[in-house]
Amino acid sequence: MSGTRIPEATVARLPVYLRALNSMSESGTTTCSSLELATAAGVNSAKLRKDLSHLGSYGTRGVGYDVEYLRYQISREIGLTQDWPVVVVGIGNLGHALANYSGFSSRGFRTVALLDADTARHGDVVAGIEIRGFDELEAVVAEHGVGIGVIATPAVAAQDVADRMVAVGIRSILNFAPTILSLPEGVDVRRVDLSSELQILAYHEQRKSSAPATVAEVVADLGQPVGGVR
Amino acid sequence: MSGTRIPEATVARLPVYLRALNSMSESGTTTCSSLELATAAGVNSAKLRKDLSHLGSYGTRGVGYDVEYLRYQISREIGLTQDWPVVVVGIGNLGHALANYSGFSSRGFRTVALLDADTARHGDVVAGIEIRGFDELEAVVAEHGVGIGVIATPAVAAQDVADRMVAVGIRSILNFAPTILSLPEGVDVRRVDLSSELQILAYHEQRKSSAPATVAEVVADLGQPVGGVR
DNA sequence: TAGATTGTTAATCGATTAACAATC
DNA sequence: TAGATTGTTAATCGATTAACAATC
Known part of the structure; x- marks a missing residue:
């Protein structure tokens, strides 16, 4: 197999x-x-x-x-028996949450750097890691052999950050910014979109509230054929 | 249609x-x-x-x-032309990020309460909303007609929070806690799992790094038939 | 052996895609 | 009208599911 x-x-x-x-x-x-x-x-x-x-x-x-x-x-x-160095860019509330999240620091993944464009944040320590400037991306990627980048910046910055990541050799990106990235073939992007998730829930919630319009829908809701219904 | x-x-x-x-x-x-x-x-x-x-x-x-x-x-x-009141439970770093996230407060969705079991956080104001006790869930849901709940608690608390949400009438849950909720039929749960996303990226990253073993895989990677390849 | 449970087969179901007739 | 682009058809592809032979 x-x-x-x-x-x-x-x-x-x-x-x-x-x-x-x-x-x-x-x-x-x-x-x-x-x-x-x-x-x-x-x-x-x-x-x-x-x-x-x-x-x-x-x-x-x-x-x-x-x-x-x-x-x-x-x-x-x-592939979790290997070590995956990860760099997180954009250390606002979400970036903080990600840095502290056990799933990121747990077996397999290792956050090697937290980067932010805002100089006011530089030197702050989050989850034991000092925040550094975004311009250190290339050095960090080269030093640790980073293949996975996480974007937790505001939407406006995300495409630039992604382009820069790809330019320095990152080929897998996890994007939390609410924007659709346009990237070359061969780069793998996964998007975690909080508002999309809410919208999908809303769609189903709406369907629940309004009464089903047809017998076919009622039957479909039950998830199984109903004997004797014509 | x-x-x-x-x-x-x-x-x-x-x-x-x-x-x-x-x-x-x-x-x-x-x-x-x-x-x-x-x-x-x-x-x-x-x-x-x-x-x-x-x-x-x-x-x-x-x-x-x-x-x-x-x-x-x-x-x-x-269903975004309607108003969807939302309650967020668990106001740590992630809860903060969610409360401040524009997608949650934007057109359609309205965060009506931030709840946390930790009394030390009660009274703190996040994104203009005061953090209240988790025991106020029922009152909040009843007052605003909340149908959608967001769980941003640690994993250990998530199932209890979800059970309580369902008990007070919430039927759609967005779960950020790294745990699989077990809930009755009819309750819609969407899970946002940061570590799953990383793992899926790692799987593909691993495949990229190791050289493809067969011509068939190379062709599949190219995503199109290659003329002349035998 | 008898009971239990996997791994696989085959049928079904749903999603994707290319192509093109309809029509602005 | 001629050119452009939608909405739909039909073929293909991939995922799900039930059932059961293999086998511990």
């Missing part, structure tokens, strides 16, 4: 499985079935097994999965 | 189109083609037209789309 391309939808769920396994491990669970892990991760067990089958055969029929072993295998597949 | 169920993938992209239209509007653009809007939104034009076709026929053949009109139609479809 190793070397096979893993479907994007599966890749996006691996971190969720990993999180569920971590919490099982913390609570002392040594073995779990696909149903237990799937429930903890909020998916159905068929999907979980299908997803895991893309990584290899790491379970035991009739028994289930060894929590530690599966945890290791998923970590390895994602 | 109105009343038709809109595919989830389309719903998730409507906020992106809206953002692109907003920035066109700001820069004085009054009309755009599907290709222009698609480029600004980072999708291809066929997908954009297909998506918009689920809302209705708001363009003019041979001409394109009226920016303001399309902006209004998408806003209406999402």
